[in-house]
Amino acid sequence: GAGVSQTPSNKVTEKGKYVELRCDPISGHTALYWYRQSLGQGPEFLIYFQGTGAADDSGLPNDRFFAVRPEGSVSTLKIQRTERGDSAVYLCASSLGQGFNEQFFGPGTRLTVL
Amino acid sequence: AQSVAQPEDQVNVAEGNPLTVKCTYSVSGNPYLFWYVQYPNRGLQFLLKYITGDNLVKGSYGFEAEFNKSQTSFHLKKPSALVSDSALYFCAVTLNNAGNMLTFGGGTRLMVKP
Numbered sequence: 001g002a003g004v005s006q007t008p009s010n011k012v013t014e015k016g017k018y019v020e021l022r023c024d025p026i027s028g029h030t031a032l033y034w035y036r037q038s039l040g041q042g043p044e045f046l047i048y049f050q051g052t053g054a055a056d057d058s059g060l061p062n063d064r065f066f067a068v069r070p071e072g073s074v075s076t077l078k079i080q081r082t083e084r085g086d087s088a089v090y091l092c093a094s095s096l097g098q099g100f101n102e103q104f105f106g107p108g109t110r111l112t113v114l
Numbered sequence: 115a116q117s118v119a120q121p122e123d124q125v126n127v128a129e130g131n132p133l134t135v136k137c138t139y140s141v142s143g144n145p146y147l148f149w150y151v152q153y154p155n156r157g158l159q160f161l162l163k164y165i166t167g168d169n170l171v172k173g174s175y176g177f178e179a180e181f182n183k184s185q186t187s188f189h190l191k192k193p194s195a196l197v198s199d200s201a202l203y204f205c206a207v208t209l210n211n212a213g214n215m216l217t218f219g220g221g222t223r224l225m226v227k228p
Contacts, residue, residue: 040220042219105157
């Protein structure tokens, strides 16, 4: 079946601009996660949704970052006033909700802020 | 707070030889441990997990890992390495809470030479 998909695969933007990154989870997965992976590092947690609500947004670095999941499926990560330090690969993952089910990751969106 | 350490940036092994990729963790509570593999230009793929029960966990592609509570380790092993195993490996931990967000180590690059 279809895995987690993310669009766009690459995004180049200028400092100060606004960007949106989209994630389509596996159908039926109620839990959705966003992570950020900088070059040479492991992924870092940003935010977790259970259904439509953000259950934990403690990983968001500041208030320029925001994410939504209005219908409990597709999620959008929004970054305002982008900075060069936001350049990274943004990963989305989904899983079968509660419990320690493995997370299935998408291929990521590579964001470059010039 | 929880953390994961992967002390080796790179592990080199000859094809057919056994391989070990090391992982140690630090958590306040009972850990739930995962290994993921990342191939170039592809998303993270789940290999195996330890939740409870037998300390030796078997996973995909012939990999296994042993949970050692006294040493707070969860090393990844394979009896006979393949060139196709060459990739970036990440260890991750989460705690017994509702969130299930993963804390990743920095990754270890495995190079298997013919």
